[in-house]
Amino acid sequence: xxxxxxxxxxxxxxxxxxxxxxxxxxxxxxxxxxxxxxxxxxxxxxxxxxxxxxxxxxxxxxxxxxxxxxxxxxxxxxxxxxxxxxxxxxxxxxxxxxxxxxxxxxxxxxxxxxxxxxxxxxxxxxxxxxxxxxxxxxxxxxxxxxxxxxxxxxxxxxxxxxxxxxxxxxxxxxxxxxxxxxxxxxxxxxxxxxxxxxxxxxxxxxxxxxxxxxxxxxxxxxxxxxxxxxxxxxxxxxxxxxxxxxxxxxxxxxxxxxxxxxxxxxxxxxxxxxxxxxxxxxxxxxxxxxxxxxxxxxxxxxxxxxxxxxxxxxxxxxxxxxxxxxxxxxxxxxxxxxxxxxxxxxxxxxxxxxxxxxxxxxxxxxxxxxxxxxxxxxxxxxxxxxxxxxxxxxxxxxxxxxxxxxxxxxxxxxxxxxxxxxxxxxxxxxxxxxxxxxxxxxxxxxxxxxxxxxxxxxxxxxxxxxxxxxxxxx
Amino acid sequence: xxxxxxxxxxxxxxxxxxxxxxxxxxxxxxxxxxxxxxxxxxxxxxxxxxxxxxxxxxxxxxxxxxxxxxxxxxxxxxxxxxxxxxxxxxxxxxxxxxxxxxxxxxxxxxxxxxxxxxxxxxxxxxxxxxxxxxxxxxxxxxxxxxxxxxxxxxxxxxxxxxxxxxxxxxxxxxxxxxxxxxxxxxxxxxxxxxxxxxxxxxxxxx
Numbered sequence: 124x125x126x127x128x129x130x131x132x133x134x135x136x137x138x139x140x141x142x143x144x145x146x147x148x149x150x151x152x153x154x155x156x157x158x159x160x161x162x163x164x165x166x167x168x169x170x171x172x173x174x175x176x177x178x179x180x181x182x183x184x185x186x187x188x189x190x191x192x193x194x195x196x197x198x199x200x201x202x203x204x205x206x207x208x209x210x211x212x213x214x215x216x217x218x219x220x221x222x223x224x225x226x227x228x229x230x231x232x233x234x235x236x237x238x239x240x241x242x243x244x245x246x247x248x249x250x251x252x253x254x255x256x257x258x259x260x261x262x263x264x265x266x267x268x269x270x271x272x273x274x275x276x277x278x279x280x281x282x283x284x285x286x287x288x289x290x291x292x293x294x295x296x297x298x299x300x301x302x303x304x305x306x307x308x309x310x311x312x313x314x315x316x317x318x319x320x321x322x323x324x325x326x327x328x329x330x331x332x333x334x335x336x337x338x339x340x341x342x343x344x345x346x347x348x349x350x351x352x353x354x355x356x357x358x359x360x361x362x363x364x365x366x367x368x369x370x371x372x373x374x375x376x377x378x379x380x381x382x383x384x385x386x387x388x389x390x391x392x393x394x395x396x397x398x399x400x401x402x403x404x405x406x407x408x409x410x411x412x413x414x415x416x417x418x419x420x421x422x423x424x425x426x427x428x429x430x431x432x433x434x435x436x437x438x439x440x441x442x443x444x445x446x447x448x449x450x451x452x453x454x455x456x457x458x459x460x461x462x463x464x465x466x467x468x469x470x471x472x473x474x475x476x477x478x479x480x481x482x483x484x485x486x487x488x489x490x491x492x493x494x495x496x497x498x499x500x501x502x503x504x505x506x507x508x509x510x511x512x513x514x515x516x517x518x519x520x521x522x523x524x525x526x527x528x529x530x531x532x533x534x535x536x537x538x539x540x541x542x543x544x545x546x547x548x549x550x551x552x553x554x555x556x557x558x559x560x561x562x563x564x565x566x567x568x569x570x571x572x573x574x575x576x577x578x579x580x581x582x583x584x585x586x587x588x589x590x591x592x593x594x595x596x597x
Numbered sequence: 598x599x600x601x602x603x604x605x606x607x608x609x610x611x612x613x614x615x616x617x618x619x620x621x622x623x624x625x626x627x628x629x630x631x632x633x634x635x636x637x638x639x640x641x642x643x644x645x646x647x648x649x650x651x652x653x654x655x656x657x658x659x660x661x662x663x664x665x666x667x668x669x670x671x672x673x674x675x676x677x678x679x680x681x682x683x684x685x686x687x688x689x690x691x692x693x694x695x696x697x698x699x700x701x702x703x704x705x706x707x708x709x710x711x712x713x714x715x716x717x718x719x720x721x722x723x724x725x726x727x728x729x730x731x732x733x734x735x736x737x738x739x740x741x742x743x744x745x746x747x748x749x750x751x752x753x754x755x756x757x758x759x760x761x762x763x764x765x766x767x768x769x770x771x772x773x774x775x776x777x778x779x780x781x782x783x784x785x786x787x788x789x790x791x792x793x794x795x796x797x798x799x800x801x802x803x
Contacts, residue, residue: 135792136788136792138785139784142763142765142769145763149785149789151792158629158681159682161632162633165632175782176789178794179789179795186628205629205631250680250682251679251680252679254680267707268681268711269683269686270708270711270712270775271774274711277779278778278779278782279785280778280785280788281774282766316674317673317702320700320703350674351703352703352704371796373796374796381793435673438615439614534625534679535625535626536628536629553620555618555620555621555678557620557624560625560626562624562646
């Protein structure tokens, strides 16, 4: 019978059905961070339970780690204690830890793919909602809470519901200056922040098959912002090329066999999807959020929507506009910013930094006065690769501050956070109230290049347009 | 707490609004704490503080009328966003024992189920009626009958939807997942042996 990738991978991992549509699923890969794991390790200790599969468990400290390059201890003692605890828990339980003291750290959703840990056909769980990122490789990857982290630590399995599938095809060539992030925001804008509830999103079509792995990760990362528990892209040649020679990928002796197995997980053409949607790449423009939910967005050159279009979301729109100081008909262009943030598990990969560098090279402009612009690589590897290309010098010359790897200003857990009424142009994934560390701070989500454009202009602007006196595009 | 959860009875706590994300329920700075103990003291902290500062109507979690409430009534997509279990833990430790809403964030519902906190769905018009009812009659007992899929509030009844499997797990007590999973430990081990190992040469050497 023809099946989708989701069905194939799910069926392969079912241990048993424990209740109606509730399955015990075996987990290939468990990624652990410092935030959602301490209570889980504690409970195992209290119950005297060993880890079921330490060799399938990998840990990174990312949320509360400092990106200031400071020598330990961190100024924030709570962060310090949390990171130390992860070190102890992983050591006691013989779990591989990408130790910041050894300079191996980064955001787990950047590090695991980089290391070749994320492989097609896997079920991947992690106590972080953006685990959906790993779906880019044709996996079922989803976020779990601490109780489920405990479950996976103790049993290398968890209870999961089988989701419906929605096939989202994006066809054609993206216009210049439009990126994977814009595709993600466009889809969420159209389908809504809760449109994906109950679904796994399958991303396909010529636009997606032409995407690099980094771009696919950006897209799958945001699936969860569209309400879907997970999103995925069928594995193909691009996936294989990315994985080859990664540290944890199969070696030469078993490569052919692994590759054939991986490709066999791709959805069959005759498979059944519960829903199908098609988008056209040429319709997509650079997107900017105007509200406090990731679906509240507009193309940068379009005015904010009329409240009359809000439908059942009217109260939410009103509250969001009120909080953001926005109004129908207003343009997002020209909104002054205080902070520009390029980074996160959505857009903190080398290709994101390269895209920003390409953009900066089109002119000789610097970050506008009064704006603080942060570039936070998603991992140490990304940082080192950027430095090897000399991007650190370019960024510094233009007034950007390149920091050490971590989640940073995406979630406001370390020292990088908004203060008071600060306004941030951000390449991260959530524009929720208070998300970036200040209850009154305002977040505008957009692509890294759009963030860079805003940093130079001191206000939200159309990254596709040359600014007056900028020397124009190449 | 362990064991079957057939029904929850308590006073209602009306919390209007849609898309209330887990960052609002518990801010990220409390995620630095390595225990859930005391999490309830920070539930909706910023929103409550802002309401106090503004001197306007108190936030429902500070409204003395709802002090004893244990059944939370919410709108659409409640608990969306971050997978932090700190959010349901804070609500549970605050005293919430059931949540009635139009819809919920997927990970949030799973996290609630893991700690025995049922989330049931009602139609938009029923949510509005329940919100009104809680405000007008704060001492009115509300019973969320999980097994029957019905909410009883005085003379009124509302239909409450809950996925069959989630209902079965609450009613049977198998919401408490770890023992269920460990019962099939041998079977899981066999299954894992069928799955490719992660390059063993590298494992443990980092």
